[in-house]
Amino acid sequence: MSDALIVGATGMVGRLVIDRFDATPVTIVARRPIEALPAHHRQLVAPSGRWADIIAAERPDVLISCLGTTIRQAGSQAAFRAVDHDLVLAAARGAREGGTRQMIAVSSVGASPASRNFYLRTKGETERHLIELGFDRLDLLRPGLLRGDRPGPLRLGEGLAALAAPLTDALLHGNFRRYRSISGARVAAAIAALAGRGGAGVHIHENDAIRALAD
Structure with a gap:
């Protein structure tokens, strides 16, 4: 029985989460192998259509979802939703079937099912549907622009935003700090x-809140 199982481990945040479990074994479910994975971790490589069944069989105590892409990277709104909504929900349903108590999911600041922005609306709908699954505990993280080294192709827009972040962040106060x-x-x-x-x-x-938890 796995204590924690991670999906979305091939992205920036997912890889960094794995690094955090330097002394505790975790299970990773992914579509492709992760190179140089520490020996005390397990990885199960399978098409995403099998993830729900695999996760249900693993019966983790905690499901961690770092799944996420962009519309540009996915190629279309439909392809984006297939990852950021459908695949997240499939993994979550598998976890619930296996009796998982807690789920932790990375969402986005501004996520709302009522948003006019497709990206934020999809994120909000994903949150709402995760809540409806009824985990004993559900932790939804809503970070702003993520800074750090990403695997894969350079995201030009995010790269430019990251360069401007020190100035932009300094202008955000009060409710806009988020x-x-x-x-x-x-x-x-x-x-x-x-x-x-607990x-x-x-x-x-x-x-x-994310910064406080990290510190």
Whole structure:
């Protein structure tokens, strides 16, 4: 029985989460192998259509989802939704079937099912559907722009935004602080701090809360 299982481990935050579990074994479910994975971790490589069944069979205590892409990277709105909504929900349903108590999912600042922005609306709908699954404890992290080294092709827009982040962040105060950028390493540290945490209910963590958890 796995204590924690991670999906989305091939992205920036997912890789950093794995690094945080340097002494605790975790299971990773992915579509392709992760190179140089520490020996105390397990990885199960399978097409995403099999993930729900695999996760149900693994019966993890905690499911961690770092799944996420962009519309540009996915190629279309439909392809984006297939990952950021459908695949996240499939993994979550598998976890619930296996009796998983806690789920931790990376969402986005501004996520809302009522948003006019397709990206934020999809994120909000994903959050809503995760809540409806009824995990004992659900932790939703809503970071702003993620800073750090990403695997894969350069995302030009995000690269330019990251360069401007120090100035932009300094202008964001009060309720707008939640839109400040944050390093992927801090988000990963917050996830590690939340994994296995007691209590119940739905917990939404925005910028300041993520930083507090990481520190």
